[in-house]
Amino acid sequence: MNRAAFTNYLxxxxxxxGAHLTPLAIATRLRKADEAEAVLGHSLDVAVTxxxxxxxxxxxxxxxxxxxxxxxxxxxxLRKYYHMTHGHLxxxxxxx
Numbered sequence: 001m002n003r004a005a006f007t008n009y010l011x012x013x014x015x016x017x018g019a020h021l022t023p024l025a026i027a028t029r030l031r032k033a034d035e036a037e038a039v040l041g042h043s044l045d046v047a048v049t050x051x052x053x054x055x056x057x058x059x060x061x062x063x064x065x066x067x068x069x070x071x072x073x074x075x076x077x078l079r080k081y082y083h084m085t086h087g088h089l090x091x092x093x094x095x096x
Contacts, residue, residue, distance in 0.1 A: 001033055001044040001081065009084040029077045036074040039064050048082045054090055 010026045021029075037043055040057055047057040058075050065071040082090045 001037060003030070006030065006033065006044075006081060006084060010080065013080070028073070029080060032073045033077040033081060036061060036078050039074065044078060044081045045085075047078060048085045051090070054078075054082055055093070058090075058093060 007026065007030065010021055010029055013021055015021065033044060036047075036057075040047060040060060046053070048054055057078065061071045061074045061078070065074070079090055
């Protein structure tokens with residue numbers, strides 16, 4: 001993961017209500033991105049290379065923590081990283 005670029009992206013990210021993310025929200029997304037890399041066993045740069053890889057990794061995160069329901073936070077970080085890399089949002093799994 002390119003931490004500097006991702007941090008810069010998160011600092012400039014606007015939520016749907018037009019507000020910036022708080023420093024705590026940014027730190028949380030960075031921590032969850034690190035957790036996602038640990039669970040997946042590869043960098044987020046690999047995870048966002050292709051749409052099929054992204055879909056497979058989102059599903060892998062869900063399977064890994066399905067009982068704890070913490071996978072959504074890691075998926076959120078991965079989706080933000082995809083948006084930073086590709087300039088558009090990845091579709092929801094239910095829409096693919």
